[in-house]
Amino acid sequence: MTNRALNFNAGPAALPLEVLQQAQEQFVDYHSAGMSIMEMSHRSAAFEQVNNETQALMRKLYGIPDNYKVLFLQGGASTQFSMIPLNLLQAGKPGAYVNTGSWAIKALKEAQLVGETVIAATSEADKFNRIPALDSIEVPDNASYLHITSNETIEGTQFAQFPTLSPAVPLIADMSSDIMSRPVDISQFGVIYAGAQKNLGPSGVTIVIIRDDLAASSPKHVPTMLRYDTHAKADSLYNTPPSFSVYMVNLVLKWIETKGGVAALEQYNRDKTKLIYDTIDHSGGFYRGFAQADSRSVMNITFRLQTEELEKQFVKESEQQGFVGLKGHRSVGGLRASTYNAVPLENCKALAEFMTDFQRRNG
Known part of the structure; x- marks a missing residue:
C-alpha cells in the first residue's frame, strides 16, 4: 500500500498500518464466529475475552498495580472533566487545578460547576508556552485532589516530571494525548484518564485507570452512569460498551508489545x-x-x-x-x-x- 497519507493529525490520529490490516482481515468474520465483533453481544464469551485481555495487556505494558481498576468508558475526556469532581470533589475540600492551557481550562470549568476549586499554578501570563515549575504548585492541605493535564495538545507543552503530593491528596491526570507514550509510575496517581484516539486506538472509548479506594467512593447522589463504582463493579460492562473501539485498543496494545x-x-x-x-x-x-x-x-x-x-x-x-x-x-x-x-x-x-x-x- 503506497497511498498512505503522511498523517500528523492531532486526533483522531494515525493508527499502525499493521493494526488496520489485521482489523480489516477480521472485520467481517471475527475468529470464525460468522460475524463481526461489532455485531456480537457484549455479554458473549468472545467479547468478554477481548475486554479481559485488553485490561490485562494494559496492566502488563503500563505497569498498573493490582489495587487499580482499568475501565473502558464513553464520552471522551470531556465527560471525565465532570466525572472527576462529581465523584471526588468533597464539600469544604477544594479541587486544585494546574492551569496549563486549553484542555486544563475545560477541566477546570466543569469542576467549577460542581464545587469549590483553586488554581494551584498557572502559566497563563506566558500564554501557556510552558509548564509551571513543580515547586511553584501550591496545593491546599485540605484539597480533594490535584488535577493536571500531562500534555497540552494545542499549545504543545508537556510535564517532564509530575508533582509529588501528600498521600491524602490524589493526583489526577488527563493523559489523553500522551498515555503510554512513555513509562510512568502509576502509583503516583489516583486517577489517569485518556481518550484513546491519539495513542491507543480509534475514538469512542475512554480509558480510566483509577485506584480502588477512589473507584469505590462514588457519592450515591451522582447519576448511575457518572459514578465510577458503577463501572468498576461491572467490569466496564454495566451498559453496552464501545466494543469495536475496545477491540481496536487490544490490537494496538499488542502492536506496542511487538515494538x-x-x-x-x-x-x-x-x-x-x-x-x-x-x-x-x-x-x-x-x-x-x-x-x-x-x-x-x-x-x-x-x-x-x-x-x-x-x-x-x-x-x-x-x-x-x-x-x-x-x-x-x-x-x-x-x-x-x-x-x-x-x-x-x-x-x-x-x-x-x-x-x-x-x-x-x-x-
Missing part, C-alpha cells in the same frame, strides 16, 4: 520529534517553536513562521506533498505536527526534509 513495550516507544518517539525540533532550532529563526524548550511536548510540536500568509502557504504546499494535519488549532493558529505512537519515523523525517526545503525556497 518492545512503552520504554522502547518512548525512545522511538523522542527520536522522531528530535528530527523536527532540530529543524526548527537550526532554522535561524525562520521557524519559531511556541513552547519553551524545557516544556516541549514529545507528542505535539507547535511552531510559527514570520507571517500568517507564509503559514497558509506552508499548509497548502504540505498538503500537496501528501502531509495531513499540520495546521495549528483554530484557537491559537500557527502550525502543529502531532507525532503520536503510530506516526512512523519515516514520516517525521519526510516532514523535516519538507521544512528544510520550504525554508530554502522562502527564507
Whole structure:
C-alpha cells in the first residue's frame, strides 16, 4: 500500500498500518464466529475475552498495580472533566487545578460547576508556552485532589516530571494525548484518564485507570452512569460498551508489545520529534517553536513562521506533498505536527526534509 497519507493529525490520529490490516482481515468474520465483533453481544464469551485481555495487556505494558481498576468508558475526556469532581470533589475540600492551557481550562470549568476549586499554578501570563515549575504548585492541605493535564495538545507543552503530593491528596491526570507514550509510575496517581484516539486506538472509548479506594467512593447522589463504582463493579460492562473501539485498543496494545513495550516507544518517539525540533532550532529563526524548550511536548510540536500568509502557504504546499494535519488549532493558529505512537519515523523525517526545503525556497 503506497497511498498512505503522511498523517500528523492531532486526533483522531494515525493508527499502525499493521493494526488496520489485521482489523480489516477480521472485520467481517471475527475468529470464525460468522460475524463481526461489532455485531456480537457484549455479554458473549468472545467479547468478554477481548475486554479481559485488553485490561490485562494494559496492566502488563503500563505497569498498573493490582489495587487499580482499568475501565473502558464513553464520552471522551470531556465527560471525565465532570466525572472527576462529581465523584471526588468533597464539600469544604477544594479541587486544585494546574492551569496549563486549553484542555486544563475545560477541566477546570466543569469542576467549577460542581464545587469549590483553586488554581494551584498557572502559566497563563506566558500564554501557556510552558509548564509551571513543580515547586511553584501550591496545593491546599485540605484539597480533594490535584488535577493536571500531562500534555497540552494545542499549545504543545508537556510535564517532564509530575508533582509529588501528600498521600491524602490524589493526583489526577488527563493523559489523553500522551498515555503510554512513555513509562510512568502509576502509583503516583489516583486517577489517569485518556481518550484513546491519539495513542491507543480509534475514538469512542475512554480509558480510566483509577485506584480502588477512589473507584469505590462514588457519592450515591451522582447519576448511575457518572459514578465510577458503577463501572468498576461491572467490569466496564454495566451498559453496552464501545466494543469495536475496545477491540481496536487490544490490537494496538499488542502492536506496542511487538515494538518492545512503552520504554522502547518512548525512545522511538523522542527520536522522531528530535528530527523536527532540530529543524526548527537550526532554522535561524525562520521557524519559531511556541513552547519553551524545557516544556516541549514529545507528542505535539507547535511552531510559527514570520507571517500568517507564509503559514497558509506552508499548509497548502504540505498538503500537496501528501502531509495531513499540520495546521495549528483554530484557537491559537500557527502550525502543529502531532507525532503520536503510530506516526512512523519515516514520516517525521519526510516532514523535516519538507521544512528544510520550504525554508530554502522562502527564507
